[in-house]
Amino acid sequence: MEQNKVLTVTDLSVYYGQICAIKKVDLEVYKGEMVALIGSNGAGKSTLINTIIGLQKASTGKITFEGEDITRLSSEKIIASGVSVVPEGRGMLATMTVLENLQLGAYHRKDDYTKELNKVFERFPILGERKNQKAGTLSGGEQQMLAISRAIMGNPKMILLDEPSLALSPAYVDKIFKILVELKNEGLTIVLSEQNARKALQYSDRGYVLDLGEVALSGASEQLIKNPAVISAYLGG
Amino acid sequence: MSTSMTYYLIFCGAFIILTWAAYIPFRSGLLYNGTVYCMAIGGYFAGFASKTLGLPFPVVIIGAMLVGALLGFIPALGFSRTSGVVTAVSSMALIFIIQSVIRNMDFIGGSRGLSGIPKVENLVIYTAIIVVITGIFVYRLDHSRIGRAFESIQTDPDMAKTLGINVKKMTILGLTISSVLGALSGALYAYNMRIIYPETFGFSLLLSVQTMLFVGGRYTQWGMLLSVPILWGLPGWIPKSMSNYAQIIYGIILILVLMLRPEGIITRELLNKIKKVITGKNKTVNVNQ
Amino acid sequence: METFVAQIMNGLATGGIYALLVLGMNLLVLVRNIVHHSYSHIVMLSMAMGWLTLQKSNNNIILAIIVTLISGIVFTIITEPIFRPLSKRGAELETIVLAMGVGIIITEIMSQFINGGANLAYPSSMTGAGLQINIGLISFSLANILTLIGCVLAAVILMWFLFRTREGRAIRAMAQNLRVAKMLGIPYGKTGILGFGIAGLLAGVIAILCIMTLGTNTPSLGDTFAVKAIILMLFAGMGNLKGGLISALFMGLVEAMALAYLPGRWTEAVFYGVIMLVIIWKPQGLFGSQH
Numbered sequence: 089m090e091q092n093k094v095l096t097v098t099d100l101s102v103y104y105g106q107i108c109a110i111k112k113v114d115l116e117v118y119k120g121e122m123v124a125l126i127g128s129n130g131a132g133k134s135t136l137i138n139t140i141i142g143l144q145k146a147s148t149g150k151i152t153f154e155g156e157d158i159t160r161l162s163s164e165k166i167i168a169s170g171v172s173v174v175p176e177g178r179g180m181l182a183t184m185t186v187l188e189n190l191q192l193g194a195y196h197r198k199d200d201y202t203k204e205l206n207k208v209f210e211r212f213p214i215l216g217e218r219k220n221q222k223a224g225t226l227s228g229g230e231q232q233m234l235a236i237s238r239a240i241m242g243n244p245k246m247i248l249l250d251e252p253s254l255a256l257s258p259a260y261v262d263k264i265f266k267i268l269v270e271l272k273n274e275g276l277t278i279v280l281s282e283q284n285a286r287k288a289l290q291y292s293d294r295g296y297v298l299d300l301g302e303v304a305l306s307g308a309s310e311q312l313i314k315n316p317a318v319i320s321a322y323l324g325g
Numbered sequence: 326m327s328t329s330m331t332y333y334l335i336f337c338g339a340f341i342i343l344t345w346a347a348y349i350p351f352r353s354g355l356l357y358n359g360t361v362y363c364m365a366i367g368g369y370f371a372g373f374a375s376k377t378l379g380l381p382f383p384v385v386i387i388g389a390m391l392v393g394a395l396l397g398f399i400p401a402l403g404f405s406r407t408s409g410v411v412t413a414v415s416s417m418a419l420i421f422i423i424q425s426v427i428r429n430m431d432f433i434g435g436s437r438g439l440s441g442i443p444k445v446e447n448l449v450i451y452t453a454i455i456v457v458i459t460g461i462f463v464y465r466l467d468h469s470r471i472g473r474a475f476e477s478i479q480t481d482p483d484m485a486k487t488l489g490i491n492v493k494k495m496t497i498l499g500l501t502i503s504s505v506l507g508a509l510s511g512a513l514y515a516y517n518m519r520i521i522y523p524e525t526f527g528f529s530l531l532l533s534v535q536t537m538l539f540v541g542g543r544y545t546q547w548g549m550l551l552s553v554p555i556l557w558g559l560p561g562w563i564p565k566s567m568s569n570y571a572q573i574i575y576g577i578i579l580i581l582v583l584m585l586r587p588e589g590i591i592t593r594e595l596l597n598k599i600k601k602v603i604t605g606k607n608k609t610v611n612v613n614q
Numbered sequence: 615m616e617t618f619v620a621q622i623m624n625g626l627a628t629g630g631i632y633a634l635l636v637l638g639m640n641l642l643v644l645v646r647n648i649v650h651h652s653y654s655h656i657v658m659l660s661m662a663m664g665w666l667t668l669q670k671s672n673n674n675i676i677l678a679i680i681v682t683l684i685s686g687i688v689f690t691i692i693t694e695p696i697f698r699p700l701s702k703r704g705a706e707l708e709t710i711v712l713a714m715g716v717g718i719i720i721t722e723i724m725s726q727f728i729n730g731g732a733n734l735a736y737p738s739s740m741t742g743a744g745l746q747i748n749i750g751l752i753s754f755s756l757a758n759i760l761t762l763i764g765c766v767l768a769a770v771i772l773m774w775f776l777f778r779t780r781e782g783r784a785i786r787a788m789a790q791n792l793r794v795a796k797m798l799g800i801p802y803g804k805t806g807i808l809g810f811g812i813a814g815l816l817a818g819v820i821a822i823l824c825i826m827t828l829g830t831n832t833p834s835l836g837d838t839f840a841v842k843a844i845i846l847m848l849f850a851g852m853g854n855l856k857g858g859l860i861s862a863l864f865m866g867l868v869e870a871m872a873l874a875y876l877p878g879r880w881t882e883a884v885f886y887g888v889i890m891l892v893i894i895w896k897p898q899g900l901f902g903s904q905h
Contacts, residue, residue: 141797173797179794181786181790184786184787184790191783192798193798195783195799196798196799403890403891408897410707410710413707414848415890417844417845418886418890422886422890424882528714528837532715532718535715539708572719572722576715576722577715577719579711584712587700587705587708
C-alpha cells in the first residue's frame, strides 16, 4: 500500500504568530482516491490546503508528495511536480478570457497543451462556446467548471479543492461532484475541503474531520456519514 | 546670535510649519502635493504685500493665511472626490500651474523673481512664536474629534463613512488647513530669503517636504522637529567637498527609510515608550513618598 | 498648411513617446503595484549614457545605441529590489515618494557628473539632421517619421508580448489577482523582474527615440517628462494599457497644437489644468482603471 501513497502529512502544525491554526495533523492520501476534509469555519481546512501547496509556511511537521519532501518547497516547484489547486471562491482571473485562464493553468508546462485544451472543451462544451469571453461574466457554476478545468490543464497527479460547493446552486453542486468522480475514475487523486459535509462524504472515499485545527475523526466516508458525532455536529442531526 | 544662525533657524521654522502642512492631510491618508503650491502663494503674497503695498508684518502674515485658505480651498473641493494615488499625482499639477502663472505675472517679477522684500527685525523671535502657536494648534487638532476622524479615514474610509463621518467634508477641511499652514510657511520663507523665484517652489522642494515628513516620522507631529533641522543643517555637517551631494544624500536617506523603517524615525511606538519612561519615573517617586 | 501638417507630425511623434512612457509605467503598475515616477528619469539617464559612449568612442553610433538599451534595462532592474519591500506591504502611495527620491538622485547625478549639467547635444547623424522627406507638397521631418514608426513598433511588440505569450499572461495574471497567480505556480520574484526588464528595454528604446526627436538632453527633462507621463497614465486610467496609448497620443497632438497656436506663455498652465480637471472629474480615468 505504501507505494500507492500519494500524499503524506506528518505531525503538521501551522502557527500565525501566537495563534495555532493547525495542530499536529496527520493525513494520508492514496492514489486514485477522493478524500474529504470536513469541518466548520475556522477549523483549519483552508490553512491545510494552503500549506500543502506552499502558500503558507509550516511551523513544524512534514509533507511528502510521491515520496518527495515538499514541506519547504516553493509553490512554483510543488505545482511543477504535479499538484494543482482550485482556490476558495474559484479564484477567477476575471478580466482575462476563459481561454487565457485555461492557458495559465498550463503555465508551468513547457510542452504543447492543445490536447488537454480540446479535452476540456469536449467535457465542457459551454467553456468552448465562451472561450473568448471574460471569465468574470460566467455564472458561478460555469466558473467552477473553468476553475477545475484550469487545474487539470497541467496534467496534475493530484488536485486540491478548497470548498468547491461554496456559493453554488444545489443543482450545480451535484454536477461538480459528479465531475470530480469522473476525474477520479480517470486516475486523478483528489483532496477537497468542504463545509457541506453531507455532499462531501456522499461522494468521497475517505474523510478527515477537522476541529479547531486538529484531526478529530477519520475513516471511510460511508462510516463517517453514519457516525452519530458527525451527524450531530455537521449533518444537522 | 549670528546672522547665519538666525537665518537657519527661521528657515527651519518655516519648514517645520510646511511639514506640518503636509502632515495634516496625511493624517487622513492623503499624500497632498499642493503644500508647495500654497507655499508659493503665501510667499508671493507676502513679498508683494510687503514690498509693493507696504503692509506691515502682522497684516501680511494674516493676509497670506487667508489667501492661502481661499486658493487652497478651491482645489480642495475637487480633491474631496479623489484619494490615494490620484490625489497625489493631480496635486502635482498644481505646482506646475502656479509656476506657470507666476512666470506670466510680471508685476510680481515673473521669471526674474521677486526681490527686495523688506527686512523684518527680530524675525527669528516672531518665527519662534508662530511655530509654537502652530504647534499647539496642530497638537489640539490631532487630539480632537476632528483628529480622530482623520485617523479613521486613513485606516478605512468606508468604515469611517459608516461611523457617520463625512469623508468629503473632512478632506476639504484637512486640505484647507494644510493650505493655510503652507501659505504661512511661504510668507515666513519670503521674509527670510527676501528674494524668491518661481523655480524655488518646484519639485526639489516637494521632495524635501516628503523627506522631512517621512524620515522624521509620518504618524506624529514631533518627527519633523528632528528631521527638519538635521536635514537642512546637513550641508553644514558634511565636509565641503561633499556639499554637492546633499540632494543625493537626502534621496538616499528617504529611500532607506521607506524601505527599512517606513514609519520614520519617531514612530508612535517610540513616543509611547518615551511617555512610559517619563510617567513611569513619576510613579516611582509617588510610591516612595 | 505645411506648418499644420508639420505640427501634427510633431504632435504624433511626441505623443508616441508619451504613449510608450505610459505603457512602460502601466506595465510596472501591473507587475508590482508601483507608480514609478522615476521611469522617465531612467530614460533620460540612459540617453546620457548613450551620450557618454559617443564621447568616449568617437561617435560610434551603434555602440551608443547598444549602451543606451542596456542602460535602460540595467537601471530599471536595479530599482526592483528598492521597491520590493513596498510592494510586499501594498504601499502603493509610498511608491510615488520613493520613486521621486530615485528621480532626484538621477537628476543630481546628471547635473553633477555628466557634462557638469550642461546640455548634451547629439550628433546630427542620430537626430536625422532635420532631414526632410517630401511627399507631394508637404515635407515631413525624417526624425519624426522614424520616431513614429519606432513607437508603433514598440507598442505593437509590447502588446503582443503581454497578450500572446505565456509570460505576458503571467504578468497580467499577477496584476489581476496575486494570490491566484501564485496558486497557478507563477513565481512572484522572477516574473516581477521580467516585467522590470521589459520595461527597462522599453526605456532604452524610448531613450533612443528621444535622442532622435529632441536632439538634446538636460537634467531637468526627467522631471518634466515624469510628471507628464504620470498624469497621462492617470488620465487614461492606471493599468489601462490600450487607453493609455490612445490618450497619450492624443495629448501629444493637443500639446503640439497648443504650442503652435496659443500664446506660448500660458500653454503649460492650460495643459496641466485641463488634465487635472479631467482626472478630478473621473478619478478612474477616461477609460477606466484596470487595477
